[in-house]
Amino acid sequence: MEEAAALLKQKGLKVTPQRLAILNLLRNTKEHPTAETIYKKLASDFPTMSLATVYKTLEVLKNMGLIQELNVGEGSFRYDANTNSHPHVVCISCGKVEDLDESLLKDVLDEISQHTDYKLVEQKLYFYGYCPACQHKLNN
Amino acid sequence: MEEAAALLKQKGLKVTPQRLAILNLLRNTKEHPTAETIYKKLASDFPTMSLATVYKTLEVLKNMGLIQELNVGEGSFRYDANTNSHPHVVCISCGKVEDLDESLLKDVLDEISQHTDYKLVEQKLYFYGYCPACQHKLNN
DNA sequence: GTGAATGCAAATCATTTGCACTCTT
DNA sequence: AAGAGTGCAAATGATTTGCATTCAC
Numbered sequence: 001m002e003e004a005a006a007l008l009k010q011k012g013l014k015v016t017p018q019r020l021a022i023l024n025l026l027r028n029t030k031e032h033p034t035a036e037t038i039y040k041k042l043a044s045d046f047p048t049m050s051l052a053t054v055y056k057t058l059e060v061l062k063n064m065g066l067i068q069e070l071n072v073g074e075g076s077f078r079y080d081a082n083t084n085s086h087p088h089v090v091c092i093s094c095g096k097v098e099d100l101d102e103s104l105l106k107d108v109l110d111e112i113s114q115h116t117d118y119k120l121v122e123q124k125l126y127f128y129g130y131c132p133a134c135q136h137k138l139n140n
Numbered sequence: 141m142e143e144a145a146a147l148l149k150q151k152g153l154k155v156t157p158q159r160l161a162i163l164n165l166l167r168n169t170k171e172h173p174t175a176e177t178i179y180k181k182l183a184s185d186f187p188t189m190s191l192a193t194v195y196k197t198l199e200v201l202k203n204m205g206l207i208q209e210l211n212v213g214e215g216s217f218r219y220d221a222n223t224n225s226h227p228h229v230v231c232i233s234c235g236k237v238e239d240l241d242e243s244l245l246k247d248v249l250d251e252i253s254q255h256t257d258y259k260l261v262e263q264k265l266y267f268y269g270y271c272p273a274c275q276h277k278l279n280n
Numbered sequence: 281g282t283g284a285a286t287g288c289a290a291a292t293c294a295t296t297t298g299c300a301c302t303c304t305t
Numbered sequence: 306a307a308g309a310g311t312g313c314a315a316a317t318g319a320t321t322t323g324c325a326t327t328c329a330c
Contacts, residue, residue, distance in 0.1 A: 005283080013303050013309090013310095014303085014305070014308095014309060015304075015305095016303075016304070016309095016310060016311080018308085018310085018311075034294090035294080037223055047184070048311090048312070049312080050311075050312045050313065050314095051294095051295090051312095052297085052311080052312065052313075052314095053310080053311055055294090055296070056296090056310080056311080057310090057311095071174070071211050071213045073209070073211045073264065075293070075295060075319090076292090076295085085227055087260045089256055089260070091201075091258065091322065092261070092262075098258075098284065100252065100254060100255065100256060104251060104252060104255055107247075107251065108248050108265075108297060109299095111247065112240065112242060112244060113165045113226065115241060115244055116240060116241065116267070116269075116272055117269070117271075118229045118231065118238075118243070118269040118270060118272070119230070119269045119270045119275055120229070120257055120267050120269035121268060121269050122232075122267075122268040122269070123265070123266060123267045123268060124202065124213065124264075124265075124268070125248075125263070125265050125266075126263060126264045126265075127218075127252055127256070127260050127262070127263045128260065128261060128262040128263060128264070129256075129258040129260035129261050129262070130258060130259045132257045132258070134301080135259055152328070153284095153285095154283095154284060154285065154328085154329050155329075156284095156285065156286080156329070158285085158286075159285090169320075170293055171296080175319080175320080176318095176319080188286090188287075189286080189287080189288095190286075190287045190289095191319095191320090192287065192288075192290065192320090192321080192322085193321090195320060195321070196285080196286080197285090199285095199321095200285095215294090215295080215316085216319060216320085217319090217320090219283065220302080228314070
């Protein structure tokens with residue numbers, strides 16, 4: 001696991017405390033937070049940081065390939081420091097978003113490629129259902 | 141192909157000219173238009189119709205299961221009168237969005253189900269690449 | 281006639297932008 | 306010192322909401 005600071009430098013980006021905080025937060029969570037969520041989580045450590053900075057930073061990190069943007073069908077984007085193309089599962093009861101293993105993609109992609117005349121370069125796969133915890137709740 | 145009017149009635153909805161126009165437009169296109177696009181296309185026939193009505197109507201039709209909402213990762217939603225869960229391909233050059241065959245889903249779903257403890261009920265699969273026309277353009 | 285649907289304008293929400301100021305390099 | 310990055314406030318764009326009017330039933 002490389003240092004966030006090193007990653008920023010490699011990309012020729014200035015290493016600011018805000019960027020470090022945002023990148024590290026994303027690298028240490030599995031929650032796929034939105035810009036708003038990131039902003040709130042960092043508010044205590046960076047009381048002067050503005051939401052605009054969060055958005056600008058996310059934009060930069062995305063363009064540099066350090067994070068990816070998800071759109072699960074809500075009104076807003078979520079962010080993921082795992083930049084491998086991997087499927088996601090969304091719990092339609094509690095809203096949680098989890099990763100699925102990247103390896104599941106290979107076969108899918110092969111099959112789709114054979115059935116379209118598009119030259120595919122990327123994909124976003126979202127599955128919706130009930131997470132184990134919510135399945136329990138609903139059965140009571 | 142059932143009549144749009146009949147579909148609305150079946151769902152207990154009042155049959156208004158605006159609803160008919162919107163539903164028919166969606167049922168007769170493969171373009172996956174946004175609310176804005178729908179509004180513009182109908183502007184000549186319904187000069188007094190407001191964008192708010194388009195949004196309200198889309199909301200109702202979606203809730204009744206007569207159309208589905210797509211989110212290809214743009215800033216806005218697109219709508220599709222094909223309510224079967226089917227994958228979509230997006231051309232990253234011209235922005236076109238096309239349907240893929242529903243049958244491609246079965247295997248995908250089976251495989252994913254085996255690898256997650258979520259109880260899946262739905263999915264949204266978006267593939268991104270270059271459509272045949274754009275492949276040509278780019279090769280010149 | 282009655283309640284649901286429409287149309288307008290105002291409101292909201294996520295995201296973006298402009299610009300002066302402040303840091304990293 | 307120079308330019309990139311930040312923070313604020315204002316702008317934008319998509320979508321939603323409130324409410325009076327109109328229309329489908």
